[in-house]
Amino acid sequence: MSLVTLKEILPDARRAGTAIAAFNVANLETLRAVVLAAEAEQRPVIVQTYHRLLDTDVSGPIVAAARWLAQRATVPVVVHLDHAGKFEQIQQAVAQGFTSAMLDGSALPFAENVALTRRAAAIAKSAGLSIEGEIGHVAFGGGECALTDPAEAAEFAAQTGVDALAVSIGTTHGYYKAAPKLDIERAVVIAARVSIPLVLHGGSGTPEAAIRDAVRRGGVAKVNIATEFQHCFSKRAGEEIAKAGEKFVAVDLLLRPVVEDLTTFARRWIRMLA
Numbered sequence: 001m002s003l004v005t006l007k008e009i010l011p012d013a014r015r016a017g018t019a020i021a022a023f024n025v026a027n028l029e030t031l032r033a034v035v036l037a038a039e040a041e042q043r044p045v046i047v048q049t050y051h052r053l054l055d056t057d058v059s060g061p062i063v064a065a066a067r068w069l070a071q072r073a074t075v076p077v078v079v080h081l082d083h084a085g086k087f088e089q090i091q092q093a094v095a096q097g098f099t100s101a102m103l104d105g106s107a108l109p110f111a112e113n114v115a116l117t118r119r120a121a122a123i124a125k126s127a128g129l130s131i132e133g134e135i136g137h138v139a140f141g142g143g144e145c146a147l148t149d150p151a152e153a154a155e156f157a158a159q160t161g162v163d164a165l166a167v168s169i170g171t172t173h174g175y176y177k178a179a180p181k182l183d184i185e186r187a188v189v190i191a192a193r194v195s196i197p198l199v200l201h202g203g204s205g206t207p208e209a210a211i212r213d214a215v216r217r218g219g220v221a222k223v224n225i226a227t228e229f230q231h232c233f234s235k236r237a238g239e240e241i242a243k244a245g246e247k248f249v250a251v252d253l254l255l256r257p258v259v260e261d262l263t264t265f266a267r268r269w270i271r272m273l274a
Helices: 006-016 028-041 051-055 059-072 087-096 110-126 150-160 184-193 208-217 227-244 256-273
Strands: 020-024 045-050 077-084 100-103 130-135 164-167 198-200 220-225
Touching (some): 028 045, 045 051, 051 087, 077 087, 087 100, 130 150, 150 184, 184 208
Parallel strands (some): 020 220
């Protein structure tokens, strides 16, 4: 297929009551595993990177590699910037070749979030990128969440022109100390008032039944998986390094079984959301 935007795949997913898996990648191995998994399942996929990588020499090469793989893939692939917090980062996403970007102004007062996201949407769309925004707040590292108000969600979507809307219905980023309880009925109400696809952040550790319910009934068409996927890589890489000990093993060979296991991990998520 080739490179696509969120706008090209998420509306169809929402109409079908399915969702597209979005995996955060940080190196070639995690990137390859995601694309291999999508091809094996013959499903679209979203490859996304942390916004902090924009200010390093990592983001550019990852985006270039993602575009190279996507252009040769047999399934649609989105290259997405996750959680940009500044307008300038959207400009960087355009310059580096992302096909989609998120502007996260969810910690700001409503009017400021609308203004910043609307400005980001204008520059992104003028360059052919899709744009994701967030209303309500999905916290990081055990912080305080703010559940999304359905009326605010509808107003936010209308005023900003975003292509996808991240909502807060009980998930958080990172691992949970106790299993979360998702407010699926809140998602259902939001979906009734907002026609664009909804996004669920904090997929890692969230009960699969709850995620499937949010997808089937709550308009969620994109589910983010970062912590578990990244942790799978670090654990498996550590095991292979320990197994090698003092014996030399070329890095590509050392990480081959790691990529295989990551691919299996990603395939399970992609299949679960289909």
